[in-house]
Amino acid sequence: xxxxxxxxxxxxxxxxxxxxxxxxxxxxxxxxxxxxxxxxxxxxxxxxxxxxxxxxxxxxxxxxxxxxxxxxxxxxxxxxxxxxxxxxxxxxxxxxxxxxxxxxxxxxxxxxxxxxxxxxxxxxxxxxxxxxxxxxxxxxxxxxxxxxxxxxxxxxxxxxxxxxxxxxxxxxxxxxxxxxxxxxxxxxxxxxxxxxxxxxxxxxxxxxxxxxxxxxxxxxxxxxxxxxxxxxxxxxxxxxxxxxxxxxxxxxxxxxxxxxxxxxxxxxxxxxxxxxxxxxxxxxxxxxxxxxx
Amino acid sequence: xxxxxxxxxxxxxxxxxxxxxxxxxxxxxxxxxxxxxxxxxxxxxxxxxxxxxxxxxxxxxxxxxxxxxxxxxxxxxxxxxxxxxxxxxxxxxxxxxxxxxxxxxxxxxxxxxxxxxxxxxxxxxxxxxxxxxxxxxxxxxxxxxxxxxxxxxxxxxxxxxxxxxxxxxxxxxxxxxxxxxxxxxxxxxxxxxxxxxxxxxxxxxxxxxxxxxxxxxxxxxxxxxxxxxxxxxxxxxxxxxxxxxxxxxxxxxxxxxxxxxxxxxxxxxxxxxxxxxxxxxxxxxxxxxxxxx
Numbered sequence: 001x002x003x004x005x006x007x008x009x010x011x012x013x014x015x016x017x018x019x020x021x022x023x024x025x026x027x028x029x030x031x032x033x034x035x036x037x038x039x040x041x042x043x044x045x046x047x048x049x050x051x052x053x054x055x056x057x058x059x060x061x062x063x064x065x066x067x068x069x070x071x072x073x074x075x076x077x078x079x080x081x082x083x084x085x086x087x088x089x090x091x092x093x094x095x096x097x098x099x100x101x102x103x104x105x106x107x108x109x110x111x112x113x114x115x116x117x118x119x120x121x122x123x124x125x126x127x128x129x130x131x132x133x134x135x136x137x138x139x140x141x142x143x144x145x146x147x148x149x150x151x152x153x154x155x156x157x158x159x160x161x162x163x164x165x166x167x168x169x170x171x172x173x174x175x176x177x178x179x180x181x182x183x184x185x186x187x188x189x190x191x192x193x194x195x196x197x198x199x200x201x202x203x204x205x206x207x208x209x210x211x212x213x214x215x216x217x218x219x220x221x222x223x224x225x226x227x228x229x230x231x232x233x234x235x236x237x238x239x240x241x242x243x244x245x246x247x248x249x250x251x252x253x254x255x256x257x258x259x260x261x262x263x264x265x266x267x268x269x270x271x272x273x274x275x276x277x278x279x280x281x282x283x284x285x286x287x288x289x290x291x292x293x
Numbered sequence: 294x295x296x297x298x299x300x301x302x303x304x305x306x307x308x309x310x311x312x313x314x315x316x317x318x319x320x321x322x323x324x325x326x327x328x329x330x331x332x333x334x335x336x337x338x339x340x341x342x343x344x345x346x347x348x349x350x351x352x353x354x355x356x357x358x359x360x361x362x363x364x365x366x367x368x369x370x371x372x373x374x375x376x377x378x379x380x381x382x383x384x385x386x387x388x389x390x391x392x393x394x395x396x397x398x399x400x401x402x403x404x405x406x407x408x409x410x411x412x413x414x415x416x417x418x419x420x421x422x423x424x425x426x427x428x429x430x431x432x433x434x435x436x437x438x439x440x441x442x443x444x445x446x447x448x449x450x451x452x453x454x455x456x457x458x459x460x461x462x463x464x465x466x467x468x469x470x471x472x473x474x475x476x477x478x479x480x481x482x483x484x485x486x487x488x489x490x491x492x493x494x495x496x497x498x499x500x501x502x503x504x505x506x507x508x509x510x511x512x513x514x515x516x517x518x519x520x521x522x523x524x525x526x527x528x529x530x531x532x533x534x535x536x537x538x539x540x541x542x543x544x545x546x547x548x549x550x551x552x553x554x555x556x557x558x559x560x561x562x563x564x565x566x567x568x569x570x571x572x573x574x575x576x577x578x579x580x581x582x583x584x585x586x
Binding site for chain 1 (some may be wrong): 352356398467481527536540543547548549551552553554555556565568584585586
C-alpha cells in the first residue's frame with residue numbers, strides 16, 4: 001500500500017504484494033488528483049520495459065501503477081495461456097491494493113487483458129487507453145514467425161534491447177533514432193531490475209495470442225457493450241499487431257477515439273512520448289461521458 | 294484584401310475578389326500569429342454551411358478564410374466537373390489575395406481539392422487538416438443514390454438544413470442532439486447569405502466525385518510524395534465518405550496523424566466542435582516537421 005515519493009520509473013522501488021499465494025511485483029509512483037493509472041505490459045515485457053518518458057509525465061497528475069503479471073519479471077506463478085486467465089491476476093492485485101476503480105493503459109498484450117477485465121467487471125475501469133492491441137477475433141496478432149519479423153528477431157546483430165529498435169520502430173532514420181532514444185531511456189535504470197523474460201514466458205503468452213484470435217458468434221459483438229470512454233492508439237505501420245485491429249476497436253467499441261501516428265510501428269507511444277502523454281493526460285483529465293477530448 | 298474585425302462566421306461580411314473574369318465570394322475574419330487558414334467546403338456547401346463553433350475558435354489564433362468555389366454561392370462561373378479544375382480557383386484566389394503559403398481545412402469535397410492543390414504546388418500549404426474526405430481512387434465516395442442515404446435525402450420530412458441532421462450525424466440521440474445544435478448555429482446568420490446550391494451545383498460536383506474515384510497506376514502512390522504534416526479526421530460511421538478512406542489517407546500520406554470520433558458520421562467536426570478545434574489549434578500551433586502534436 002506504499003506510495004513512493006520518487007515519481008519516475010527510473011528510480012521507483014519495486015514493491016511486492018502477496019495475494020492468495022501469489023507474490024506480484026509492481027511499482028507505484030506519482031501523485032495528483034487523477035485516479036490511479038494501471039499499466040499493463042506487452043509480450044515478454046517487464047516493469048523495466050515501461051519508458052520513463054511515458055510513465056513519468058503521466059505520474060505528474062496521478063499515481064501510475066506498473067504491474068508484472070503472474071510468471072513475468074519477479075511475479076510468481078505460471079504465465080497463463082489465455083487472456084482470460086491472465087486477467088484474473090491484475091484483478092486480484094487491484095482488489096488487494098484496495099483500488100476499486102482506476103484508469104488503464106493496456107499496451108499490446110496488456111490491452112487484451114484490459115478488454116477482458118472490463119468486460120467481466122465494468123466498474124474496474126473509468127477510462128481506457130488501448131495501444132497497439134487487438135480485439136478478440138483480431139487479425140495477424142503477434143505472428144513472430146512471419147518472415148518480415150522473424151528475420152529481425154533472429155538476426156544475431158540484434159541483441160537484448162536492440163531487437164526492440166528493429167521491431168517496435170520503422171526503418172526510417174527518424175523512427176530508428178527515436179528507437180535509440182527509447183532504449184537509452186529504459187537502460188537508465190541500473191538497480192532493482194526484473195529478470196528478462198525467457199522462452200517459457202514467450203511460449204505461454206504466444207498461446208494466449210492464438211486463443212485470442214479465435215471467436216464465437218458475431219465478431220466484435222462483445223465490444224459494443226463496452227461504453228467506457230476509450231482512446232485507441234497505434235502506429236500505422238505496426239507489423240506485430242496491424243493497425244486494422246485498432247480500426248476494428250474504434251469502430252466497434254461504443255465510445256472510442258482513435259489516434260494513429262505516422263512512420264510508426266508497434267512502439268508508437270515510445271516514438272512520440274511527448275505527443276502521446278499530452279493526449280493521454282487530456283483524455284484522462286476529461287470527465288465527459290464521451291471519449292472525445 | 295480587407296480583414297474584418299468581426300471574428301465570427303455569424304457576422305463577418307461577405308467579400309468579393311475579382312480574378313481573371315471571375316468574382317469569388319469569401320469571408321475573412323480573425324487574427325493572430327498563425328498563418329491564414331483556408332477552409333474548403335463540402336458538396337453543395339456555401340459560406341453559410343461553415344459552423345461558427347468550428348470557425349470562430351480557430352479565428353482566435355489566425356485569419357480564417359472561407360471560400361466559395363466557382364459557381365457555388367455567390368461565386369461566378371460554372372462548377373467544374375473535375376477536382377483538378379476545381380483546384381484552380383482557390384489557387385488563383387490565393388494568388389490574387391497575396392497569400393503564398395497558408396494552412397487548410399479541406400472538408401469532404403474540399404479535402405480532395407486541397408490534396409490536388411498541394412500535389413501541384415507543395416508550397417501553397419504548410420499544414421493540412423483533411424476531414425471526412427478521400428484520396429483519388431477512394432471507395433464509395435458520395436453515392437447519394439444508395440438506399441441508406443437516398444431514403445433520408447428524399448424524405449419530404451427532411452427540408453432544408455434538416456436533411457443535414459440526418460446525413461451528417463448518426464441516429465443516436467446524442468448525435469441527433471448535436472445535429473440540432475449545429476443547425477441552430479448555422480441558422481444564426483440572417484443577412485448577407487449565400488443562395489443555397491441547386492441541382493446544377495450538385496450534378497457537376499457529383500461528376501467530380503465519380504472522376505475522383507478513378508485512378509491510374511499504383512493506387513494511392515501520389516500520396517506518398519506529400520510530406521506536409523497532415524491531420525486526418527473522420528467519424529467512424531461516416532456513410533457519405535466511409536472512414537476507410539481516412540485510413541488509406543493516413544496510411545499512405547508520409548506524415549499524417551489520424552483522429553476518428555465515435556458515434557459520428559460525415560459531420561464529426563460539427564458534432565464535436567470543442568474537441569475538433571482544440572486538436573486543430575494544437576496541430577496548427579506546432580511547427581515540428583512531424584504531424585504528431
